Amino acid sequence: MRQLCKGNVAVVKAALMAGCRSFYGYPITPASEIAEYAALLIPQAGGTFVQAESEVSAINMVYGASCAGQRVMTASSGPGISLMQEGISYLAGAELPCVIADIMRGGPGLGNISPEQSDYFCMTKGGGHGCYRNIVLAPSSVQEMAALTMLAFELADKYRNPAVLLADGYVGQMMEPLELEMTEAIQPAKPWAVRGTPETHGNLVSSIYLTNDLMEEHVRKLEAKYLECERSECRWETYRAEDAEVLVIGYGIVSRILRTAVDVARAHGLKAGLFRPITLWPFPSQALRQAAEKVEKVLVVELSTGQMVEDVRLALNGRIPVEFYSRVGGNVPSAEKIHSELMAHMEALV
Amino acid sequence: MNDYTVVHEKAPAFFDRFARKDENQHQTHYCPGCGHGVVHKMIADALTELGVQQRTILVSPVGCSVFAYYYFDTGNVQAAHGRAPAVATALKRSNPESIVISYQGDGDLAAIGTAEIVHAANRGENITVFFVNNSIYGMTGGQMAPTTLLGQISTTTPWGRRPNNDGMPIKMCEMLSALEAPAYIERVALSDAKHILQARKAVKKALELQTQHAGFSMVEILSPCPTILKMEPTVARHWVGEVLAKQFPLGVYRDHRAEFVPVDVPQKPLAELLGLGGEKLSDAERQSRRKNTQARTIKVAGFGGQGVLLLGQLLAEMGMREHMEVSWLPSYGPEMRSGSAHCHVTLAHERIGAPVITRPEVLIAMNEPSLRKFGPMVQVGGMILYNGRELPEDLQFEGTTVHCIPASQIADEIGAAKVANVVMLGAMLEATNCLPLATARTVLADMVKNPKLSEMNDRALDVGREYLDQDVLALAVAGPDGCGE
Known part of the structure; x- marks a missing residue:
């Protein structure tokens, strides 16, 4: 049965389905409903919810729970994510799985609480120190908030690495029908965990490697893991892209607007198509190259002054022109505006 | 036999040899006297x-x-x-x-x-x-x-x-x-x-x-x-x-031990916590069960506290129960706490693209500032439902059907100012026919457990609907522009 559900609430429900019984967080708009519903639901399922004294503490509690072998998550937005970056680096360095939901708002600084997509860099490129990556998933609907939360737990465990649900404020705040089906959460054994039991008492979780060679060995091990992740985990979606002359590219709420814009453009005779990355890291570069093989131009649309567009340019490597359009500060473009942008760029081509 | 006597044994909780150390695995890294x-x-x-x-x-x-x-x-x-x-x-x-x-x-x-x-x-x-x-x-x-x-x-x-x-x-x-x-x-x-x-x-x-x-x-x-x-x-x-x-x-x-009185949390089965159950329908099944519904893009706007967001949620919930595709998108944040609030509701028969509505087909304006701000954005051929007896004198909306319903006043007469949004819902359903009135009653009954309030909601729906009918009659007399007298 479908239930009308807020994106943020869907995250908590999906986390419970995935077997997550540990949530450590700190409130921030527009992510707060995740902590609120975690506080409401997780203890009723026998789990732990703690409101930490800061995002710094919250992410370190996540670190502790992950050390103990728990499926654990936290949620925040821009300023809170900045504070968590140290902990995220430690989690990646110590190869600890966890899920972090970032419901993006306007920045930099205190910014505002309206939707933006300006945490793309700090989440996909590693906002903390050291050579690491987060697995970054970008939902565009309430149903996907749930589906990708569950996938995030799976990938985090598979790669022993933080996985991020990167959504904008709109996807977090909107309500749509959500359909959940009861499934048994399959969790891998974690023989490396430190649980305070005789079986695990010899285990050590750490990210310190004092000698150069051991440090390099560790960083290379992480690198190999990330390469494997790039090979195996890219996800994307296309819409009317098969015969497209122009490809629009966007993720999250923007991809929904672009989908409508594609229909508007097609109704006006312009063969437009949509490419939507679902994994922002690993970025589906190869899939994008294939989708863009026959197009004359691509238009990237973001609620940032240009972050994902860099990955698009890297993927296409100068083969075709990459145009960019953005709104920031909480403003979102209309499908009609995107259509007029498209028309202008295509006319310029002629 | 050892030729020495053990006076202090190494604590068993220490490793015998410090193998995690790079060198000097028989001693610690601490300085003498540390x-x-x-x-x-x-x-x-x-x-x-x-x-x-x-x-x-x-x-x-x-x-x-x-x-x-x-x-x-x-x-x-x-x-x-x-x-x-x-x-x-x-x-x-x-x-x-x-x-x-x-x-x-x-x-x-x-x-x-x-x-x-x-x-x-x-x-x-x-x-x-x-x-x-x-x-x-x-x-x-x-x-x-x-x-x-x-x-x-x-x-x-x-x-x-x-x-x-x-x-x-x-x-x-x-x-x-x-x-x-x-x-x-x-x-x-x-x-x-x-x-x-x-x-x-x-x-x-x-x-x-x-x-x-x-x-x-x-x-x-x-x-x-x-x-x-x-x-x-x-x-x-x-x-x-x-x-x-x-x-x-x-x-x-x-x-001394902290004297907490622990407060236990009741435990519930997961399915209940998640609201699981009921039948799962395929897209085709949903489509075949969809009756008496019309796709609409709707904007609801007003003061915080007028139940603007809730009215939007009611519409989305009704649409979902009628097997439509729906989305509800709120304005959120500080403006929620005072000032204005608005939300976008899409009722559709297809997968919904942009849930952000720039030019709605229907505007429910619960106050004058919302009417002034969003009225001009309503699509040509669209509809405005305004919470007031008549439009402000300086306003007119070409090509848009306008219904004025003094919902706040009607709600006061019913006995609760907070049912004004339900009065508007009754009027809106009557004016658009986009969803069955019976569904509104079911949804309201499910959401409101207080019998007295539930009764008032029912009345509010009816009065809103009836007022709209009179308004339409008056409109027919007065012509399509502006509010009927």
Whole structure:
């Protein structure tokens, strides 16, 4: 049965389905409903919810729970994510799985609480120190908030690495029908965990490697893991892209607007198509190259002054022109505006 | 037969050989005369005496004791600088039967990690903290610690610690004992044999309390750092007792169990918590069951408190129950708390693209500012439902059907101002026919459990619908522009 559900609430429900019984967080708009519903639901399922004294503490509690072998998550937005970056680096360095939901708002600084997509860099490129990556998933609907939360737990465990649900404020705040089906959460054994039991008492979780060679060995091990992740985990979606002359590219709420814009453009005779990355890291570069093989131009649309567009340019490597359009500060473009942008760029081509 | 007599055995909680060390695996990395070795030994002995080594987790901090895990044959976790109490919190919560130790130096606990220690203590986390205070940063080479004494020279206090520039040495036992939750806080010193014996007792007691689930315990250990303080080990020990302990008085600061009355949370089956159940329909099945519905893009706007967001949710819920595709997108944030609120509702028969509606087909304007702001954005051929007897004189909307319904006034007459949104819902359903009225009744009945309010909602729906009918009749007389009289 479908239930009308807020994106943020869907995250908590999906986390419970995935077997997550540990949530450590700190409130921030527009992510707060995740902590609120975690506080409401997780203890009723026998789990732990703690409101930490800061995002710094919250992410370190996540670190502790992950050390103990728990499926654990936290949620925040821009300023809170900045504070968590140290902990995220430690989690990646110590190869600890966890899920972090970032419901993006306007920045930099205190910014505002309206939707933006300006945490793309700090989440996909590693906002903390050291050579690491987060697995970054970008939902565009309430149903996907749930589906990708569950996938995030799976990938985090598979790669022993933080996985991020990167959504904008709109996807977090909107309500749509959500359909959940009861499934048994399959969790891998974690023989490396430190649980305070005789079986695990010899285990050590750490990210310190004092000698150069051991440090390099560790960083290379992480690198190999990330390469494997790039090979195996890219996800994307296309819409009317098969015969497209122009490809629009966007993720999250923007991809929904672009989908409508594609229909508007097609109704006006312009063969437009949509490419939507679902994994922002690993970025589906190869899939994008294939989708863009026959197009004359691509238009990237973001609620940032240009972050994902860099990955698009890297993927296409100068083969075709990459145009960019953005709104920031909480403003979102209309499908009609995107259509007029498209028309202008295509006319310029002629 | 050995040709020697064992006087003190190595504590079994230590590894036989420190294999995690790169070299010199038979000795620690601590300097001669350093207090860490002594504190390690006390902890290791206590773990053995209490029989808890197998279930102990030691959290190593950043500082000289960053490699504590070289030595302890326990579960080991290395934490970021200052964060050990937060890490320990979750380790313990995850496995309440484990014995969790947060081992921290003065910079780690009393400078960068001040927030973490205060709040772990304040939550009464059932963990044990050993706080080694040697008044200086050892590992980074002798910079000022939060516990450096006034006048004490360090590499970052070249004229000595100056109160006007660096503040005062921080007293953590005194600070934390101001909290209600901690069970046990004591300050001891490694100054001489007598005090070392007292320290041993305190270390063991703090761990024993954890096995009894007593709550938060911390032992601050004043400790010598001969290398950085440039003192002979015996002089450094003496200095701890004669000088350091003057600033940081020894003694028990707290020794009683926190008297919490635990509040248990009721447990529920997962399916119930998640709202699972009912039948799953395919897209085709949904389509075939969809009757008497029309796709619409709707904007609802008004003052915060007028039930604007709720009205939008009602519409979305109704659409969903009628097997439509729906989305509801609110304005959110500070404007929710006062001022204006609006939301976008899409009722569709296809997968919904943009849930952001720039040009709605229907506007429900619960107040005049919303009408002025959003009225001009309504699509040609669209509809405005305005909460008022008539349009403000200076406003007209070409090509748009306008219905004026004094919903707030009607709601007052019904007996509750808050049903004004339901009056508008009744009128809107009558005017658009986009969803069946019966569904509105079901949804409202499901959402409102208070029978009196439920009755008022029912009336509000009817009155809204009836008012609209009269309005349409009047419109037919008055012509399509503006409100009927």
